[in-house]
Amino acid sequence: MKELATIQDKYLYLFADCFPVKGHTRTMLCDVSRQKVYFVDNSYYELLSVLKDNNIGTVAQMLDGEEDLIYFKEFIDYLLDIELAIVVDTLDRFPSMELEWDHPSKIINSIIDIRDEMHDFNKIFNELEVLACYHIQIRAYCQLPVSKLEEILALTVGKNFRSVDFLIEYDGKEAEIKALLDKYEIAQVTYHTYEMELFDEEPEAKNRAKVYHGSLGYTKQKVSGCEGCGLVNINSMRIRDVKGFTENIKHNGCLNRKISIDETGNIKNCPSMEKSYGHVNNISLTKIADDTEFQKPWNINKDNIDGCKDCEYRYICTDCRAYTTDGDLHSKPAKCQYDPYTGVWADKEESVNTVFA
Ligand code: SF4
Ligand code: SF4
Incomplete structure (x- = not known):
């Protein structure tokens, strides 16, 4: 334990990749690089703010009495122990991190829903390639013959997509699917409506919503339509890298740079949203991606969503703009299981906390 007297002329430097996020009930210290979070009382958020401009001795003098000094000392030791901070002679050499976010692609990810009829994937993939799209998710509310899967994957050859998830x-038909996945390395397949006893065979996976064996995944959930999307629970919290974290600060966690096609071919921000920008057969995705109206949800970050703006999870939460409590674009996700005003997850007992393990 450091004696305050020995460090009173020094400064406490919170590492640039550690972000304190103040909520209504508590503050989250998010160690983005190590993908860990810690929770502290909100009074420590204020303390960290003051420590940005003052040395440790000056801050100690601002505190009321011996008890506060003990807490202050313990807090410094705690931050040093968990390696979120160091004691330095000056903060001048540690400028704060630039929080700007940008990406070379106009569209980064796309959701394409299918049911009985196929879309024109040749047209869609050509347009997504022009937009430099990285990630594509194809959600089938039906079984999909392996030949159809291969037909779709063959259209990705020569394109720069990073991943295509089905x-x-x-x-x-696992054996045939596995052979296909060996052939197309960017592909991943998750089976829904899986009714076997997979979870019992793998006790450690008991509470997980999905289990993966290589690029092949399984979930028991029956995904019969886009309305199954949008659940926000503790398992959906994701600490991405610093770039992803800053994207979440500035933009919408789900819809930023996303374009979707619903099962009937309507182009939307997300298949579950009502607003359509036209049918994919009649208008190009590139034109829609440039539409300023279409881009508006990209910039709805958590700081301008009711409820979420008071939540300490807001920069690691994926969000949902399709299903909201008041049905408008700025209210809390209707399927969120967290109450930021009590600090309680409604479904915590049933959850496995992967982020904080
Ligand atoms: S209140 Fe908002 S930010 Fe917090 S967990 Fe729920 S959806 Fe995410
Ligand atoms: S906005 Fe909601 S329903 Fe739409 S893709 Fe995102 S999480 Fe799913």
Whole structure:
């Protein structure tokens, strides 16, 4: 334990990749690089703010009495122990991190829903390639013949997509799917409506919503339509890298740079949203991606969403703009399980906390 007298002329430097996020009930200290979070009382958020401009001795003099000094000392030791901070001679050499975010792609990710009829994937993929899209998710509310899957994947050859993830109804064709996944390295398949005893065979996976074996995943959840999307629980919290974290500070965690096609071919921000920007057969994705009206949800960050703006999870939460409590674009996700005003997760007992393990 450091004696305050020995460090009173020094400064406490909170590492630039550690972000204190103040909520209504508590503050989250988010160690983005190590993907860990710690919770402290909100009074420590204020203390950290004061420590940005004052040395440790000056801050100690601002405190009321012996008890506060003990807490202050313990807090410094705690931050040093968990390696979120160091004691330095000056803060001048440690400028704060630039929080600007940008990306070379106009569209980074896309959701394409299908049911009985196929879309024109040749047209769609050509347009997504022009937009320099990285990630594509294809959600099938039905079984998809392996030949159809291969037909779609063949259209990705020569394009610069980073990943193509399929969510399809289980049909027992794993052997053929695995062969396909070996052939197309960017592909991943998750089976939904999986009714076998997979979870019992793997006790450690008991509470997980999905289990993966390489690029093949399984979930028991029956995904019969886009309305199954939008759940926000503790398992959906994700600490991405610093770039992803700053994206979440500035932009919408789900919809930023996303374009979607619903099962009937309507182009939308997300398949569950009502507003359509036209049918994919009649208008190009590139034109819609440039539409300023279409881009508006990209910039709805958590600081301008009711409820979420008071939540300490707001910069690691994916969000949902399709299902909201008041049905408008600026109210809290209706399927969120967290109450930032009590600090309680409604479904915590049933959850496995992957982020904080
Ligand atoms: S209140 Fe908002 S920010 Fe907090 S967990 Fe729920 S959806 Fe995410
Ligand atoms: S806005 Fe909601 S429903 Fe739409 S993709 Fe995002 S999480 Fe899913």
